[in-house]
Structure formats: structure tokens, C-alpha cells
Amino acid sequence: MTGPMIHFEDVVVRYPGQKTPALDGASFDVPRGAITAVAGPNGSGKSTLVRALLRRQPLERGRIAIDGNDLSHLTQRELAQRIAVAPQREEAAFPMKVGEYVELGRFPRLGLWESPSAEDEQAVKRAMLRAGVNEFIDRRTDELSGGEWQRVRIARALAQQGNALVLDEPTTFLDMSHEMSLFELLDSLANDGLAVLIVSHQLNLLARFASTIVLLDKGRVAAVGTPTDVMSGPLLESIYAWPLVVTRDPAAGAPALIPLRRRTVS
Amino acid sequence: MIDHRSWHWSLAILVFVVVCIAGIATGAIRVPVADVLRALLGSGDTSSIAIVRDLRLPRVVLAALIGAGLAMSGAALQGTLRNGLAEPYLLGVSGGAAVGAVVAFAFGISNSGWIALAAFAGAAVAVLLALLVARAAGRGGRGDPRTLLMAGVVIGAFANAVIMVSLANAPPNTIRGALWWMMGSAGDASWQTIGVLALSIVGGGAALIYLARDIDVLALGEEPAAALGVDVDRSARTIYLLSALLAAATVAAAGLVGFVGLIVPHIVRYAGLRRHRPLLFGSALIGATLVVAADLAARTLRPPAELPLGAVTAILGVPFFLAQLRKAA
Numbered sequence: 001m002t003g004p005m006i007h008f009e010d011v012v013v014r015y016p017g018q019k020t021p022a023l024d025g026a027s028f029d030v031p032r033g034a035i036t037a038v039a040g041p042n043g044s045g046k047s048t049l050v051r052a053l054l055r056r057q058p059l060e061r062g063r064i065a066i067d068g069n070d071l072s073h074l075t076q077r078e079l080a081q082r083i084a085v086a087p088q089r090e091e092a093a094f095p096m097k098v099g100e101y102v103e104l105g106r107f108p109r110l111g112l113w114e115s116p117s118a119e120d121e122q123a124v125k126r127a128m129l130r131a132g133v134n135e136f137i138d139r140r141t142d143e144l145s146g147g148e149w150q151r152v153r154i155a156r157a158l159a160q161q162g163n164a165l166v167l168d169e170p171t172t173f174l175d176m177s178h179e180m181s182l183f184e185l186l187d188s189l190a191n192d193g194l195a196v197l198i199v200s201h202q203l204n205l206l207a208r209f210a211s212t213i214v215l216l217d218k219g220r221v222a223a224v225g226t227p228t229d230v231m232s233g234p235l236l237e238s239i240y241a242w243p244l245v246v247t248r249d250p251a252a253g254a255p256a257l258i259p260l261r262r263r264t265v266s
Numbered sequence: 267m268i269d270h271r272s273w274h275w276s277l278a279i280l281v282f283v284v285v286c287i288a289g290i291a292t293g294a295i296r297v298p299v300a301d302v303l304r305a306l307l308g309s310g311d312t313s314s315i316a317i318v319r320d321l322r323l324p325r326v327v328l329a330a331l332i333g334a335g336l337a338m339s340g341a342a343l344q345g346t347l348r349n350g351l352a353e354p355y356l357l358g359v360s361g362g363a364a365v366g367a368v369v370a371f372a373f374g375i376s377n378s379g380w381i382a383l384a385a386f387a388g389a390a391v392a393v394l395l396a397l398l399v400a401r402a403a404g405r406g407g408r409g410d411p412r413t414l415l416m417a418g419v420v421i422g423a424f425a426n427a428v429i430m431v432s433l434a435n436a437p438p439n440t441i442r443g444a445l446w447w448m449m450g451s452a453g454d455a456s457w458q459t460i461g462v463l464a465l466s467i468v469g470g471g472a473a474l475i476y477l478a479r480d481i482d483v484l485a486l487g488e489e490p491a492a493a494l495g496v497d498v499d500r501s502a503r504t505i506y507l508l509s510a511l512l513a514a515a516t517v518a519a520a521g522l523v524g525f526v527g528l529i530v531p532h533i534v535r536y537a538g539l540r541r542h543r544p545l546l547f548g549s550a551l552i553g554a555t556l557v558v559a560a561d562l563a564a565r566t567l568r569p570p571a572e573l574p575l576g577a578v579t580a581i582l583g584v585p586f587f588l589a590q591l592r593k594a595a
Contacts, residue, residue: 080495093348108495
């Protein structure tokens with residue numbers, strides 16, 4: 001009945017003064033109720049995709065639609081009411097209490113003079129519970145560990161109450177258990193019906209959790225499909241320009257990538 | 267509505283009122299507090315009324331407006347630029363205003379109204395130049411705060427060069443006038459100046475307070491702010507212009523009064539206000555108190571001479587700032 005939550009169609013983005021576009025005709029869908037992952041080498045256009053979605057980079061060609069609405073017809077605020085994005089770069093200059101930080105997620109739903117209502121407070125509370133950070137409410141944002149900080153950022157995004165959650169490299173600097181528990185959280189959020197779009201380098205984790213992987217290479221979609229479809233040895237080897245093998249992880253049977261030492265193949 | 271800690275606010279308002287009354291009562295001729303209150307209400311002897319209404323009150327009101335304007339400007343810029351070292355004169359305001367004033371002095375203009383106008387025009391030109399340079403240098407017109415900071419520094423350096431060239435061969439009177447102007451003083455308080463300044467400070471301050479929620483979100487970074495629904499470029503540009511307007515208006519009225527715009531927001535943040543709406547209100551109040559106190563000190567520490575206001579705010583401000591740093595560390 002409903003179309004995809006986010007729809008990228010032939011999206012071309014070029015940074016000023018660059019000969020080659022950073023995104024060159026990317027098309028794919030982000031459906032509700034599933035994790036869609038975008039992977040690819042450094043410089044393949046992953047972060048540009050997020051910037052284009054936030055309208056920080058204009059499209060040279062193509063379109064992005066949010067729940068059927070053309071992105072260019074939405075105001076920034078309407079966009080923020082529909083999709084919650086946790087960008088990679090965030091440089092909060094002045095620390096604040098975690099509760100205050102999560103409350104900023106209500107920004108797109110508050111009038112300029114409106115004080116947060118009981119409903120806003122409820123939404124903040126629910127978001128913090130859901131992300132498992134409710135016990136941090138009075139801690140300062142600069143006192144959190146890397147894993148706690150990522151969860152607090154997700155809580156802020158959940159407080160926006162959009163229908164899609166977009167995360168750019170959420171597991172950078174996280175250890176294995178924090179990484180796994182973050183993906184478990186995203187998985188359960190997708191099961192609740194959210195459209196989850198995650199940009200990540202962790203192909204092996206994406207293979208375990210994502211329903212669809214979009215593999216970018218030099219701004220183009222090199223492959224899109226289930227992890228099993230996309231994670232083919234020869235394709236990944238050519239995109240990453242590094243020898244590797246794809247096997248099955250013994251626990252879940254998902255495809256698993258193992259990079260090789262150069263000399264073992266020469 | 268503003269904050270739960272209402273006794274903090276009551277205390278701050280009380281201190282402000284006490285400092286203002288002290289500022290009106292103290293000077294070459296002491297006016298007893300009871301006479302001050304009577305004169306303010308329009309009764310009492312004529313000499314008290316003259317001193318209070320025509321000399322001291324305008325000066326205190328001018329100082330309060332300058333403090334409020336600089337502190338709000340600093341708070342808004344620190345949040346939007348995400349930099350605790352940002353201050354009102356940063357975008358070329360001080361350099362541009364000084365060039366305007368010095369050029370006016372060099373042409374032999376001594377009317378304070380014209381000098382104020384020249385200073386304001388200089389500040390406006392410098393800020394617009396800084397914004398244009400930042401825009402041209404920023405990739406694709408997306409203003410990176412660091413580019414803007416650099417542009418402000420460059421414009422400031424250029425303005426300094428212009429000032430040195432203009433003053434190098436100027437007659438001593440011009441140099442003295444220009445130097446005194448640059449050191450800042452609330453001594454030229456006329457109700458006319460106050461009227462113009464009050465309009466700019468109240469108008470610009472109200473607009474910043476209106477945009478305070480945007481500043482809360484802009485303080486997280488450009489991409490998070492965009493993700494939360496702020497039209498980043500437009501909002502940031504408006505805030506820069508309003509902050510520059512506040513700073514330029516104060517500089518035109520009283521020359522350069524340093525340090526207030528830098529430290530006051532830190533003091534208020536340290537008191538626990540992190541959202542920018544209460545932060546702006548609090549900065550206005552503390553800034554006003556600080557400059558009224560500094561002006562009182564400037565008038566009374568070494569009578570009959572007056573110390574430059576800008577020097578006093580810095581002397582008061584430095585130890586305070588060091589204490590804050592120590593506590594924050």
C-alpha cells in the first residue's frame with residue numbers, strides 16, 4: 001500500500017569545482033520495517049548521500065522523495081519531522097545534561113515560543129528508555145563514553161518521532177560488545193516499523209543485520225540486494241582493490257568477509 | 267518560565283539594582299541614596315535632580331545598555347560559531363568601527379554624534395566584508411564558522427593597518443581623541459545617544475531571543491542542526507548580522523569595551539543556564555551589571571581623572587575569567 005520511506009532516484013551530486021561527481025546516478029529505496037545499509041570504500045559517496053538527504057548539498061540531477069514527497073518541496077523542519085538523522089560529524093561546543101540534549105530532538109515539533117509540553121516530555125522519556133540511556137539523564141554529555149554517546153545520539157533522533165532513522169557511521173570507535181548491542185537496538189527499532197538507513201564500513205555486521213545492502217563505488221551503486229547477493233568475493237575485491245575471501249560466519253550463516261594479507265595471494 | 271532557580275534571578279536583579287543606585291549616588295558629588303530615589307521620582311532639591319537626571323542616570327543607563335548588548339552579542343556568537351572564544355568584536359566590528367571613528371577624527375570632526383555614525387558605518391562595512399569574504403572562501407557558499415572567524419581576523423588586521431597609517435602623521439590632538447575613543451567610555455551619555463542605542467539593543471536583543479532555539483541547535487554543528495530542522499545558512503547569517511548590529515551600536519555609542527562579550531556568557535553558563543533563551547536574558551543582566559560597575563570604578567578609582575572603561579572591564583574581567591577557568595578545569 002505504501003511506497004518506500006526514502007526513495008533515491010538517479011541522484012547526482014557534485015561538489016563545486018570537482019570534475020567527477022561525488023554521487024553519480026544513485027538509485028535505491030529505504031523501506032519501512034527493515035535495515036537498509038550503505039557501504040563502500042572511503043570516498044565512494046556515502047556521507048555525500050547523507051548530506052544530500054539533509055539538503056546540505058544540492059542535487060545536480062535526480063530526486064529524493066520522503067514518503068512520496070519530493071525533498072525539494074519540504075521545508076527543513078518538515079524534513080526533520082519525517083526523518084531523524086544522526087550525522088557523523090557533531091561538535092557540541094558546550095556540554096549539557098543528557099536529558100537536555102535528548103530534548104533537542106523535539107526541536108522540529110516545537111513552536112518558537114512554545115515550552116515543551118507533557119507530550120514532549122513523554123516522547124523524550126520514551127526515547128531515552130528505548131535507547132537504554134534513561135539512567136544517564138543527569139550526566140553531562142562530555143562525560144559519556146563512546147558507546148554511551150552513540151546511544152544518547154540515537155535517543156535524540158528517536159525523540160524526533162520520525163518514521164525513518166538515518167545513522168552515519170554510528171559504530172566508529174565502539175568496541176565489539178557496544179557495536180553489537182547498537183546493531184541489536186537498530187534491529188529492534190526496525191522491527192517496530194521504522195525505516196532504518198545506516199551508513200557503515202562494517203560489512204560483516206551489515207551482513208548479519210541488514211535486509212538490503214547498497215554498495216557504493218565512486219559515487220555509483222555497484223550492487224544492491226540482500227547481503228548474500230551483494231557480498232560476492234570478486235565484486236568486493238575489485239571495489240576495495242584488496243584481496244579477500246567471502247565465507248559464511250559459523251554462527252548465523254551470514255556472508256562474512258575476510259581481508260587477506262597481500263603476500264598470501266602473490 | 268525562564269528557569270527553575272528563580273532565586274538566582276532574583277539575586278542577579280537585586281545586585282543589578284544595587285549597582286545602578288550606587289552608580290547614580292557615587293561621583294565627584296555624593297548624593298545620598300534617599301535623595302537619589304527622590305530625584306528619580308521627580309522630587310527633592312534642584313541640584314540633586316540635575317545631577318541624578320542629567321549626569322548620572324544617563325551614564326548608568328548607557329553603561330547598562332552597552333553591557334547588555336555586548337553580552338548578548340557574545341552569547342549568540344559563541345553558540346552559533348560553537349566557539350567559547352568568540353566575542354562581539356570578532357567579525358571585524360571593532361576594527362571597522364575604529365577605522366570609521368579615526369577617519370572622522372582625522373577630518374577634524376569632533377561632534378560625538380557624527381563620530382558615532384562614522385564608527386557605526388565602519389563597523390557595518392567591516393562585517394559585511396567579513397561575511398562576503400567568508401562566503402567567497404567557503405566551499406559552495408556554505409559558511410563554515412572557521413572561515414568566518416578567519417575572515418573577521420583578516421578584516422581586523424587590515425583595519426589596524428588603516429588606523430596606524432591614518433594616525434602615523436596625525437596631529438597630537440587627533441591621536442589623543444582617537445586613542446581615548448578606542449579605549450571606550452560611557453562619558454558621552456546623552457538621552458539622544460541612549461535612545462538610538464536602546465532601540466538597537468532592545469530590537470536586536472529581542473530578535474536574538476526569538477532565534478534562541480535555533481542557536482541551541484546550531485551549537486551542535488551544521489549537520490545536526492540541519493537534521494533537526496534548522497535552515498542553517500539563513501539562520502546563522504541572521505544571527506551573525508544581529509550580533510554585529512548589537513556590537514556596532516555599542517561601539518558607536520561608547521567606543522571599545524573589551525572582555526564583557528567574551529566572559530559574561532561563560533559566567534552565565536557556569537551558573538547553569540545552557541539553553542540560549544535564558545542564557546541571553548542572563549547575559550544581558552550580568553553584562554549590564556558588570557559594565558555599570560566598571561563605569562563606576564572608572565569614574566571613582568582615581569579622581570578627578572577618569573580611567574578608560576575598556577581597561578577597567580578587562581582588569582575586572584581577567585581575574586574573574588581565570589577563576590572560572592580554574593573551576594571549570
